[in-house]
Amino acid sequence: MLLIDAGNTFIKWARPNPDQAFSLESIAWRNFGAVRHHELAALEKAWQQIHDEMPIRRVLISNVAGQYLGNTLFEFLTALKPEPLKIEWFYSVPSLGGIKNTYLDYRKLGSDRFASMIGARALLPGKALIVVTAGTATTIDTLSPDGTFLGGMILPGLKLMAESLAQNTAQLPEIDQLNNGAASFANHTSGAILSGCLNAQAGAIERAVTAHLKQFSDVRCLLSGGAARYIAPSLSIPCRIIDNLVLIGLRTSSAEKTL
Structure with a gap:
């Protein structure tokens, strides 16, 4: 089986082990890869290589990056020789994988979020x-x-937030500067933008946890995505970084459908 998470910046894919199991301490894939949209050509070679090693019989795709990318991925997959047995698209449904989807229109909940x-x-x-x-x-x-979905928040990502704030200045910060940490109160514009954006992200997460704790005494926070490692140090609450939650969810849902 091949799992694909087509996001707005990266296309990530993984091939689980036949008896794949997940825990907070152990998330290991048989094969894993990630490319940016402009590196799409690399997918054909990577997928053909693993297909040659052991034929892909089933593909499950979550795509939130539009129809054009979806069509491109479909073309890559159907070009594999011999062809995959089945290509499926993952969509949000009313209930799956232990999650009850209470979105006003369940179909409009992003497949990646679900x-x-x-x-x-x-x-x-x-x-x-x-x-x-x-x-x-x-x-x-x-x-x-x-497992009831109680709702959520969407805000600009860390990089998008910084770029938007700095678009009319000559002081556009580089997110990679955060590798060396960011001061809470900076003495230059670039650093101040980064600090403000980081604290805005962390503040939204902390407010969400605080609000959730009003209803439940034990709330756990899981953080995923490319900016997770930058945001996590700014949080004043416990939060666990877990890479590739979408792929884990795809594998979990596929196993349920197989039963």
């Missing part, structure tokens, strides 16, 4: 959860201990 919540619940079943994906956008979603 898959991330399934993945989070697979790792921490029976817990009240805050599920954060810090990518192009930052999404913050809430789950009750019984």
Whole structure:
């Protein structure tokens, strides 16, 4: 099986082990890869290589990056020789993987958000959860201990927020500067922008946890996405970084459908 998470910046893929199991301490894939949109050509070679090693019989795709990218991925997959047995598209549904989808129109909940919540619940079943994906956008979603989706927040991602604030200045900060840490109160414009954006992201997450704690006494926070490692040090609450929650959710849902 091949799992694909097509996001707004990266296309990530993984091939699970036949008996794949997940825990907070152990998330290992048989094969894994990630490319940016402008590196799409690399996918054909990578997928053909793993297909040659062991034929892909089933593909499950979550795509939030538009029809053009979806069509391109479909073309790559159907070009594999011999062809995959089955290509499926993952969409949000009323209930799957232990998650009850209460979105006003369940179909409009992003497939990546839905898959991330399934993945989070697979790792921490029976817990009240805050599920954060810090990518192009930052999404913050809430789950009750019984898996009911209680709603969420969407805000600009860390990089998008910084670029938007600095677009009319000559002081555009580089997010990689955060590798060396960011002062809470900076003495130059670039650093002040980074600090402000980081604290805005952290503040939204902390407010979500605080609000969730009004209803549940034990709330766990899982943080995923490319900006997770930058945001996490600014949080004043416990939060666990888990890479590729979407792929974990895809694997969990695929196993349920197979039963």
